Amino acid sequence: MTASAEPIGASFWRRLRDPAAWMTTTDIVAVLLAASLPWSTSLVGIFGVVLVLVMLPTIDAPTFIASLKRPACMAPIALFLLALAGTLWSDANWNLRFHSVAPTAKLLLVPLLFYHFERSRRGLWVFTAFLASCAVMVVASWIVAYFPQLTLKEAGAASRGVFVKNYIDQSQEFALCAVALAFPIATMLRAKRFALALLLGALSLAFLANMAFVIVSRTALVTIPIMLAAFAVLHLRLKTTLLVLCACIIAGVVVWFASPQLESTVATFRQQYQEYMATGAVTSIGQRLEFYRKSLRFFADAPVIGHGTGSIEGLFVQAAIGQTGAAADVVRNPHNQTLNVAVQWGTLGVVILYAMWISHLMLFRGDTLAHWIGLLVVVQNIFTSLFNSHIFDFHEGWMYVIGVGVAGGMVKVCRSPAAPISNS
Numbered sequence: 001m002t003a004s005a006e007p008i009g010a011s012f013w014r015r016l017r018d019p020a021a022w023m024t025t026t027d028i029v030a031v032l033l034a035a036s037l038p039w040s041t042s043l044v045g046i047f048g049v050v051l052v053l054v055m056l057p058t059i060d061a062p063t064f065i066a067s068l069k070r071p072a073c074m075a076p077i078a079l080f081l082l083a084l085a086g087t088l089w090s091d092a093n094w095n096l097r098f099h100s101v102a103p104t105a106k107l108l109l110v111p112l113l114f115y116h117f118e119r120s121r122r123g124l125w126v127f128t129a130f131l132a133s134c135a136v137m138v139v140a141s142w143i144v145a146y147f148p149q150l151t152l153k154e155a156g157a158a159s160r161g162v163f164v165k166n167y168i169d170q171s172q173e174f175a176l177c178a179v180a181l182a183f184p185i186a187t188m189l190r191a192k193r194f195a196l197a198l199l200l201g202a203l204s205l206a207f208l209a210n211m212a213f214v215i216v217s218r219t220a221l222v223t224i225p226i227m228l229a230a231f232a233v234l235h236l237r238l239k240t241t242l243l244v245l246c247a248c249i250i251a252g253v254v255v256w257f258a259s260p261q262l263e264s265t266v267a268t269f270r271q272q273y274q275e276y277m278a279t280g281a282v283t284s285i286g287q288r289l290e291f292y293r294k295s296l297r298f299f300a301d302a303p304v305i306g307h308g309t310g311s312i313e314g315l316f317v318q319a320a321i322g323q324t325g326a327a328a329d330v331v332r333n334p335h336n337q338t339l340n341v342a343v344q345w346g347t348l349g350v351v352i353l354y355a356m357w358i359s360h361l362m363l364f365r366g367d368t369l370a371h372w373i374g375l376l377v378v379v380q381n382i383f384t385s386l387f388n389s390h391i392f393d394f395h396e397g398w399m400y401v402i403g404v405g406v407a408g409g410m411v412k413v414c415r416s417p418a419a420p421i422s423n424s
Contacts (some may be wrong), residue, residue: 019057019058022054022055022057022058023058023116023119023120025054026051026054026055026058026116026120027120027122027125027126029047029050029051029054030051030113030116030122030125030126030402030406031122031125031126031129032047032129033047033048033051033126033402034126034127034129034130034133034402035129035130035132035133036133037130037133037173037395037398037399037402038130038133038134038137038164038165038169038170038173039133039137039164039165040164041165041394041395044394044398048106048109048398051109052109052112055112055116058116058119059115063115064111064115067111067114067115068111070114071355071359071362072110072114072356072359072360072362072363072408073110073111073114075352075355075356075359075360076107076108076110076111076356077107077108077111078352078355078356079104079107079341079349079352079353079356080101080104080105080107080108082345082348082349082352083100083101083104083309083344083345084101084309086305086306086308086309086344086345086349087101087308087309087310088308089305089307089308090307090308090309090310090311090344091307091308091311091314092308092309092310092311092313092314093310096310096313097308097309097310098310099310100309100310100312100332100344101309101310103391103392103393103394103397104391104392106397106398106401107391107397107401109401109405110401110404110405110408111405112405113401113402113404113405113406113408113409114405114408114409115409116409117405117406117408117409117410118409118410118412119409120409123370123406123407123409123410124369124370124410126402126406127180127373127406127407130177130402131177131180131181131203134173134174134177134207135177135203135206137163137170137173137174138174138206138207138210140163141161141162141163141170141210141214141215142161142210142214143163144160144161144162144163145160145161145214145215148160150163151163151164152164159215160214160215161210161214161215162215165395167215167216167217168217168219168388169395169396170215171211171215171216171217171219171220172217172219172220172380172384172390172395172396172399173399174207174208174210174211174220175207175211175220175223175224175227175380176376176377176380176399176403177203177204177207178204178205178207178208178211178224179204179224179227179228179231179376180372180373180376181200181201181203181204182204182228182231183231183369183372183373184200184369185197185200185201185204187369188200218387219384219387219388220384222383222387223380223383223384226379226383227376227379227380230375230376230379231372231376234367234372234375287329287335288335288336288387290329291329291331291334291335291336291339292334292336292339294315294316294319294334295312295334295336295339295340295342295343296339297319298312298315298319298343299339299342299343299346302346303346303347304346304347304348305345305346305348305349306342306343306344306345306346306348306349307343307344308344308345309344309345310332310344311343311344312331312332312333312334312340312343312344313330313331313332315343316329316330316331316332317330333389333392334389335387335388335389336385336386336387336388336389337353337385337386337388337389337390337391337392338350338353338385340389340392341353353391357378357381357382360374360378360404360408361375361378361379363404363407363408363411364378364407364408364411366411368410368411370407370410370411371407371411373403373407374403374404374407374408374410374411376403377399377400377403377404377407378400378403378404381396381399381400384396
């Protein structure tokens with residue numbers, strides 16, 4: 001018994017000290033993190049912490065520290081540090097101050113993911129896991145659209161076709177997957193691999209069909225054409241772009257008349273705006289316009305370093321005194337990423353936020369799948385952040401961290417003199 005136990009123990013400790021084993025473990029945890037994102041916030045939080053812990057034994061401190069000098073690494077760290085420093089000049093209670101720091105903490109994973117996936121060769125596994133998970137979610141969405149009692153959402157809170165979470169998060173996932181598949185579909189067609197191109201095309205259409213006939217957010221409706229335009233400009237010839245544009249217009253007209261759900265969603269834009277302008281009614285569009293108007297005033301009151309971390313709710317409380325309708329709403333989030341940052345940290349915060357977006361856009365100037373995925377994630381986040389605070393929102397924020405972090409490592413954003421650790 002003793003003789004056989006020693007080799008097992010020795011093998012265990014040798015593997016525990018093996019950087020390649022830790023690299024493999026990190027890859028697996030990253031895959032699980034991406035796969036769990038469409039389904040669970042708790043699992044994402046758990047896997048996020050585990051990912052950092054299993055990544056630590058693989059880090060060469062001098063090399064990693066040197067990699068942090070890159071703008072793409074510095075900007076997310078700077079935004080977190082500004083949020084932390086902003087607690088010092090905020091009037092909010094300390095619990096709310098630190099609660100408002102938390103959404104920026106996940107940005108610290110971006111440099112770690114850059115560093116890890118520069119050396120790992122399994123970055124595509126992460127994106128495949130997310131795509132497969134979203135594909136299963138499409139099936140679940142169609143099922144609960146016709147059998148709403150099967151949803152996991154609370155009674156009375158479920159939207160049609162939403163199995164878990166909410167229709168905004170679901171729409172962002174499906175929109176990203178549908179447009180991201182355009183690159184491998186085009187690649188397969190050029191390589192005359194028609195069967196695989198057809199399979200990926202069917203999957204992309206499944207995402208789009210779900211948004212057309214089941215449920216879609218208005219934010220996704222606005223951003224999908226922008227993402228498709230980015231693909232056309234970067235990867236298609238002018239003649240092909242025009243043909244695709246004509247096909248999309250025809251398909252859009254057909255879907256418009258075939259989908260009452262889509263027509264109803266679009267109609268709410270004008271209807272809610274008119275109700276807000278006429279009566280100040282509490283509508284989604286009206287609330288946002290009210291949030292934007294007040295946030296601009298708050299920013300003008302403290303334009304350099306803002307009102308401090310966690311200050312938004314208190315400012316809206318003061319502005320709501322004596323108001324009615326949409327003007328009486330009190331929120332912690334003005335539903336615009338730029339204004340969210342501007343109110344709390346002023347011009348300094350806005351400069352850092354846009355420096356992060358620009359530096360990450362600059363990473364993905366290339367023609368590989370990793371370049372395309374990374375670019376698409378950043379473009380989607382920038383434009384959806386016009387209507388939401390998607391860097392700070394849990395779900396969309398993690399989509400950004402995983403997408404940019406993994407793709408950035410794959411395109412070797414943080415180049416290191418260290419040789420890659422084998423994954424074999």
